[in-house]
Every structure is written in C-alpha cells, then in structure tokens.
Amino acid sequence: MIRSHLFVRLGSSNFRAITPRNARSLKLPTLWKPPEKEKKGEEKKKPMIRTDDQRRKKPDALALRQAAEIERKTLYFDEIREDLRNKATFQLAIASFLQRDIRRANHVDFIYAALKRMKAFGVHKDLEVYKDILNVFPKGKFIAQNMWQVEFMHYPRHQDCAIDVLCEMEHNAVIPDIELYHIILNSFGDRSIVMRKLKRMFYWLPKFKHANPYPVPMLLPKDPLEQARLALERMSPDLRREITTFQTSEIPTASDKTWVASCICPDQRELISNLPPDRPLFVEGEFQVYLRDSALKYFILRDELDRLLEPGREHVPAPHHQVDTNTDWDLFFKTEKPKEFAKEPSVHEQDNGKILGMCITGSATKDSLVSWMAYLSRTNPELKKRPIVFRLRSAAEYTDIIPTESEQVREEIVMSL
Structure with missing residues (x-):
C-alpha cells in the first residue's frame, strides 16, 4: 500500500510530513467546504429572475x-x-x-x-x-x-x-x-x-x-404650391404634361377654400374621351411622395380594367388527359397573316388600369377633390356625365401606424358634379 504525504517546510531546514492525523493542528487554509445541511422548517431560496430593467446596463458615473x-x-x-x-x-x-x-x-x-x-x-x-x-x-x-x-x-x-x-x-x-x-x-x-x-x-x-436622373433642388422652395409643382413634374413621365394651379374659390360649388395643383396630358384627355359614357372613373389616394425632407400627399384619377369590371365567362380547364393530345397542327403548316397592327399602349396605360390624371391639394380632403373634378370638366366635358368613385384612405395605412376610425377607407359614388 502506497501512502502519500504532503511535506511543509517549518523554519529554515525542518520539513514535516502532513498526514490526515496532524492536518487539523496546522490550521492550513481549506480549499473546499462541505455543503451546509438544511435546517428543518426553512424554505429553499428560489433563484432570482432578472427582468429587462435589471439586465440593462446602468450608465456609469x-x-x-x-x-x-x-x-x-x-x-x-x-x-x-x-x-x-x-x-x-x-x-x-x-x-x-x-x-x-x-x-x-x-x-x-x-x-x-x-x-x-x-x-x-x-x-x-x-x-x-x-x-x-x-x-x-x-x-x-x-x-x-x-x-x-x-x-x-x-x-x-x-x-x-x-x-x-x-x-x-x-x-x-x-x-x-x-x-x-x-x-x-x-x-x-x-x-x-x-x-x-x-x-x-x-x-x-x-x-x-449626380446619380439621380431626376434631380431635386438642394434648397426647396418654402411655398407648398411650388413644392407640389416640383413633385408632379417628377412623377409624370410624359414630357407633354400640363401642370396648372388654381384656387378652389374659382369653383362656384366649392366648400373647401384651398389650392389645387393638377397634372394632365393630351394623351390622358384622349383616353377619357374614348371611354364608354357609362364607365365609372376612380379617384384614389392619398399617397405620399417625398421631396428631400418634405412629404406631400397626392391623388390619382384612374380607370378600372375591363376584367375587373365585367365578370365574363367562367373558365373551365380542359381535362388532364386531353391537354397533351390536342395538338394544333395548323401552327406548323400555316403562316400567320395579321390584318392590322395593335396600337402601342401609352405610358399612362398600366397593368392595373389607366392613369388619367394626378393632383395635390392643400387640405387633402374630399371637397377639394370634388373641386378638382369640376376644374377638369371644363376641358373634358365627358366627366360631367360619368360616375366618379372616391376611394379615399389615409396614408397611415401604408405604414406601420394603425389608423383611427375616421381614417378608414371611405368610398362614395358621386353620380354628377
């Protein structure tokens, strides 16, 4: 049996072996303590759960x-x-x-x-x-x-x-x-x-x-009407655009006294005149556009797509066993002879409809938009005979801000101006 000893130097040249018997008498520092026994009747201490405020580091002095x-x-x-x-x-x-x-x-x-x-x-x-x-x-x-x-x-x-x-x-x-x-x-x-x-x-x-193809002046004008003109010039892709400004006090039936900046092109006037007389038009907004640090609210006049207005025939898909067997052999032996070429769509004809006009108003209210429709009807008499649908919503719905009840979507049909 091998017995291990720990030797400790005492004095200058004396060494003494430490055995389990004399270890207590030397009073050496203990590196390990036995666990304390729990007393009867005492509750165990629960671990403290630190909250977010306690985890957050406090600023030092x-x-x-x-x-x-x-x-x-x-x-x-x-x-x-x-x-x-x-x-x-x-x-x-x-x-x-x-x-x-x-x-x-x-x-x-x-x-x-x-x-x-x-x-x-x-x-x-x-x-x-x-x-x-x-x-x-x-x-x-x-x-x-x-x-x-x-x-x-x-x-x-x-x-x-x-x-x-x-x-x-x-x-x-x-x-x-x-x-x-x-x-x-x-x-x-x-x-x-x-x-x-x-x-x-x-x-x-x-x-x-110099990377922006549509530059904005470094110092914007303080007049909101001039800012509206700059915003409409940037948004309209047609070089023949006509931007006009007027006061709603010029309209006899206007109830909201403010200013309106309108943008319309000759192609848009032609699109309005070619539409069926009973076809409704839609005024949608408000949308936001930024010029430097200034946020402006604008509205658009648009036409709905035919497939969205008319339900049409219900499409019945062919059975799966006939999809690959019905081969159109005429495509291989006949040449296509078109009768006429399709007209190229303008920049105002988008996938979701035709954009027929834009405007920015000082108050961004429905009354100012009614005045805008009355102003457009001077050069487009067809607008007086068409139903106008107002789809107005707050710009907060496009952000993370939850709108209030008064800012929910409002839709009204105005049959005549």
Missing part, C-alpha cells in the same frame, strides 16, 4: 457626468431667443465659447451640444457652420506620433466626436471641400480614422449627388 456637461453646454444656444436663431447667432455662440475658455475645456461636450441645436437654427445643411464646429478641436494635440498611437486610436473620444460630425454632414448631404480637409489634417493628422472617413466621403458623396 462618467457617462452621467458627460451627459450633464452636454446639457450645460446647450445653454450657449438655448439662451438665444427663437426669433433670433439663424446662422449668425449660431456662429456667435461658438465664438463666445472659444472666448470664455481659452483652454477649451469640455470642447467635445460643446460640439455634441452644437449638433443637437443645428436644426433649431436651420444650419444643418450649411458647410461653413460644420467648419466652425470642427475648428473647435485644438490643432496638433491629437495627431498620432508613432504606429502604436495610430493602431490603438489616439484620443478615441475626440475622434469619435469628429466622426459624428462627419456622419451628420453625410446624413444631410453636405459635401466637404479642401478647406475642411486641412482642418481635419491639422487636428488629427493624415493617418487617423477621422481622415479615413473624410476621404471616403470625398469619393462617394459627389457620385451620389
């Missing part, structure tokens, strides 16, 4: 201090009255920060505060303002001096802040220039991540700027 400092820096902009907020006052707030603190302490928090207030001042698409914001960074201090600083992102919070400014420029379609390049070069150097982001913007943003 540094993050709370930074958020509080950003709120304090917003006072540079909030102390300006709303009627005086423009580009000049925004630049004045930046200059006041640089004059109050020569050391530029907490300049990162000030830049984040400036980004939050750019839309309130209307300067979120101004390149000169972004240059003033990036000039807040001290020059030369954040430039990496060796390969290790380049690899491990020298001054990471400051570089992240500068990248956030560039991302805001990219979101607002602001293209940088050579002056902005020198600002980043003097602040962070040529081998920083900020410079890498800037060079990618130099390459891609000019390409995206």
Whole structure:
C-alpha cells in the first residue's frame, strides 16, 4: 500500500510530513467546504429572475457626468431667443465659447451640444457652420506620433466626436471641400480614422449627388404650391404634361377654400374621351411622395380594367388527359397573316388600369377633390356625365401606424358634379 504525504517546510531546514492525523493542528487554509445541511422548517431560496430593467446596463458615473456637461453646454444656444436663431447667432455662440475658455475645456461636450441645436437654427445643411464646429478641436494635440498611437486610436473620444460630425454632414448631404480637409489634417493628422472617413466621403458623396436622373433642388422652395409643382413634374413621365394651379374659390360649388395643383396630358384627355359614357372613373389616394425632407400627399384619377369590371365567362380547364393530345397542327403548316397592327399602349396605360390624371391639394380632403373634378370638366366635358368613385384612405395605412376610425377607407359614388 502506497501512502502519500504532503511535506511543509517549518523554519529554515525542518520539513514535516502532513498526514490526515496532524492536518487539523496546522490550521492550513481549506480549499473546499462541505455543503451546509438544511435546517428543518426553512424554505429553499428560489433563484432570482432578472427582468429587462435589471439586465440593462446602468450608465456609469462618467457617462452621467458627460451627459450633464452636454446639457450645460446647450445653454450657449438655448439662451438665444427663437426669433433670433439663424446662422449668425449660431456662429456667435461658438465664438463666445472659444472666448470664455481659452483652454477649451469640455470642447467635445460643446460640439455634441452644437449638433443637437443645428436644426433649431436651420444650419444643418450649411458647410461653413460644420467648419466652425470642427475648428473647435485644438490643432496638433491629437495627431498620432508613432504606429502604436495610430493602431490603438489616439484620443478615441475626440475622434469619435469628429466622426459624428462627419456622419451628420453625410446624413444631410453636405459635401466637404479642401478647406475642411486641412482642418481635419491639422487636428488629427493624415493617418487617423477621422481622415479615413473624410476621404471616403470625398469619393462617394459627389457620385451620389449626380446619380439621380431626376434631380431635386438642394434648397426647396418654402411655398407648398411650388413644392407640389416640383413633385408632379417628377412623377409624370410624359414630357407633354400640363401642370396648372388654381384656387378652389374659382369653383362656384366649392366648400373647401384651398389650392389645387393638377397634372394632365393630351394623351390622358384622349383616353377619357374614348371611354364608354357609362364607365365609372376612380379617384384614389392619398399617397405620399417625398421631396428631400418634405412629404406631400397626392391623388390619382384612374380607370378600372375591363376584367375587373365585367365578370365574363367562367373558365373551365380542359381535362388532364386531353391537354397533351390536342395538338394544333395548323401552327406548323400555316403562316400567320395579321390584318392590322395593335396600337402601342401609352405610358399612362398600366397593368392595373389607366392613369388619367394626378393632383395635390392643400387640405387633402374630399371637397377639394370634388373641386378638382369640376376644374377638369371644363376641358373634358365627358366627366360631367360619368360616375366618379372616391376611394379615399389615409396614408397611415401604408405604414406601420394603425389608423383611427375616421381614417378608414371611405368610398362614395358621386353620380354628377
């Protein structure tokens, strides 16, 4: 029988073997404890189930201090009255920060505060303002001096802040220039991540700027009537389109006083005149179209397909045993001689029907659409004799927003105008 011992050094040269008998007397640290016996009458502790709020990581003290400092820096902009907020006052707030603190302490928090207030001042698409914001960074201090600083992102919070400014420029379609390049070069150097982001913007943003075949002006007109004209010009594929605007007060029977922008083409007038007199037309909408950040609601006048209006004969499929046996031999021995060529459909004849007109109204109500029909009937007298079906629905039904009861689909038939 092999008996193992553990030898422990006692003093300078004495060694003592530890056996199970004398192990208790040495009082060595125990690495294992026997499980405690459960006492009678005590309930077992249930494992605690952590909720989502407990799983969510709470912000540390540094993050709370930074958020509080950003709120304090917003006072540079909030102390300006709303009627005086423009580009000049925004630049004045930046200059006041640089004059109050020569050391530029907490300049990162000030830049984040400036980004939050750019839309309130209307300067979120101004390149000169972004240059003033990036000039807040001290020059030369954040430039990496060796390969290790380049690899491990020298001054990471400051570089992240500068990248956030560039991302805001990219979101607002602001293209940088050579002056902005020198600002980043003097602040962070040529081998920083900020410079890498800037060079990618130099390459891609000019390409995206000219990629749209139907360009929109960078600065949209503030007049909603002019915006409606631009939207109708972009949506209509016919170069002979006629876009007219009028006030509903010109219509004697109008009850809604607003403006209407109408778009119709000569081919659409011809399609209306060629339709049977008892065939109904449909006014559908509202649909949404975007011009930059502006959302406009438009409506269309369309014709339903014949197969949707007339049920026709019921199609009875042939039995499966006759499908492969009935061969049409005439296709092999006779040549096809067409009597006439089919007319090529216009761009307004789509698979789901014919688009006969479009409009954008100021109020997007049924009364304004009735005024639009009355305006079209001046140049298309056939519209007075046709039934008009209004299929109106809210644009919220095309999104994830659940519409209310008043925004549900409404359908009415107006037999005459």
